Amino acid sequence: MAQGSGVRRHLCGIWTAWTDAAEAAEAAAEIARAVGASALSQIVAFFSADYDAEILARALETRFPGVPVAGCSMSGGIVPAGGLDRGLVVIAFPAERFRIVSTVLDAIDHLDVERTASAVRALRRTLDPLDRCREGDAAATGHRFALSLIDGLANAEETVVSAIAWALDGIPIVGGSAGDDLRFRDAVMLHGGQIHRKAAVLVLVETDFSVEIFKSDNFEPTRTKFVVTASDGERRTVHELNAEPAAREYAMAIGLDPENLSPMSFAAYPLAVKVGGEYFCRSIRRMNEDGSLSFFCAVDEGVVLTLAEPRDIVASTRAELARLDAVLGGVDLIIGFECVLRRLDAESRQVRHGIADLYRRYNVVGFETFGEQYRAMHLNQTFTGIAIGKTLAAGAPGAVIAPVAS
Known part of the structure; x- marks a missing residue:
């Protein structure tokens, strides 16, 4: 686990900085001292729900005058030094x-x-x-990607990411749903020095560096199927599976008493839906007193859900990161969005240290989410993100870049 504070400057020039300072103003000051007086185009910040978001917004605006700031509350941070249970994580472009x-x-x-x-x-x-286009500036043909940060308690990610993807017309989008640990009370968004709720922030990036978006999960479908026979799609609540009370039917399938269901159970045994020949997780948020199940994604009546079983989370993550490294000719930095349930699952299997080692090796920075976005899809129990390569993309001015000291 990451301890205290840290800062790193990557080959592409991006700064990543983090702190577990107890107070928002102190955290912003510490990050500003670490990054220094660099010429920045954007700051993206992920922060603990424990912080006073209004104070944090003002402090970042004061510490980084003239630099746009966007961000959201998190359920845990990811930094190149490992995991960060609470604090502030900043990506300074x-x-x-x-x-x-x-x-x-x-x-x-x-x-x-x-x-x-x-x-x-x-x-x-x-x-x-x-x-710029008339001048033939290489910036006009740079590599583009979009980062979406969406209130994870507004139950709107499917509609939001679909609308964004449609309008971006081919620009790849990845992102995460803002959370508040596992309290499910208040997620906040930060943009333009203001705090927003029931909102989404979209950051559109164009760069001369090679980039690659990705998604990774560690589950395989089993033969156990459930038909959603009663649900409330707007509230993401499933009342019946196979015409039986949802929690009881699910618990029986995984060999537990309904009273013993917990976030760890849901992390270990997610449900998946098949879309276009591919399975996507639909993770359970909680069991309700009436025996229904609340999900992190919308689940409509008539949908067939498949019980999924875990694969080796470290091996599957290692394979995806190695693929990105090969595609890009070396990964410089990964901006990642990881479902908080993946962390719980890794902890329950006592392999979180293995995941942390991989994230250190590939310089992963980001936050633990209430859901992930990948292209036009809203997902659960997934690790998504954008990998930035160590070299400039073909056609960018400057054939070789000199290494930048960490």
Whole structure:
């Protein structure tokens, strides 16, 4: 586990800094001292729900004058030194070779899809100034990706990420749902010095470096199937599976008494839905007093859910990170979004140290989520993100870059 504070400057020029300082203002000051007076284009921050978000927003604005800040509350941080149970994690993008714009989407629990798509298209166009395109600036053809940060308690991720992906028209999107540990009371978003709830933040990045988005999970479908026979899609609550009380039917399938169901049970035995020939996890958030199950994703009546069984989480993660390393000719940094249930599952199997070792090796920074986004999909129990390579993409000015000291 990461302890205290740390800072790292990566080859691409991005700074990652983290602290477990107890107070928001102290945390912002510590990060600012670590990063120094670098020329920055954007700060992305993930922070503990224990912090006073208003104080943190003001402190970051004061400490980094003129630099846009976006972020959200988390259920744990991921930093190059390991996991961070509480504190502040910052990704500071340099002004050189990174062009970044962002926006906030409010009232996502009553989302106007057309208006949202229009706002995202407008944001996208800001990276296409006509004068740059006419001049043939390499920036106009840089590699692009989008980071989505969505309130994980608004029950709106499916609609939001679908609308964003539609409007981005092929620009890959990855992201995570903001949480508050496992309290399920209040997730907050940060943008433009203001705190937002029931909102999403979209950060659109264009860079001269090679990038690759990814997703990884460690579960395989079994032959055990459940048909959702009664549910409330808006509240993400399933009342019946196979025409039986949902919690009892699920508990019987995994060999437990319903009274013994816990977050650890849900982490170890997720349910999955098949979409386009591929299985995606639909993780359970909690069991309710009436015997229903609340999920991290919407689950509609008539959907067939498949009980999944675990594979070696360390081996599957290692394989995906090695693939990214090969594709990019070396990974410099990974911005990652990992379901909090993956952490619980790793802890229960006593392999969290193995995951932490991999994240250190590949410089993973990010946060533990209430759900993950990958392209137009909202997922659970998954590790998604964007890997940034050590070398410039083909066509970018400057054939070779010099290493930057950590």
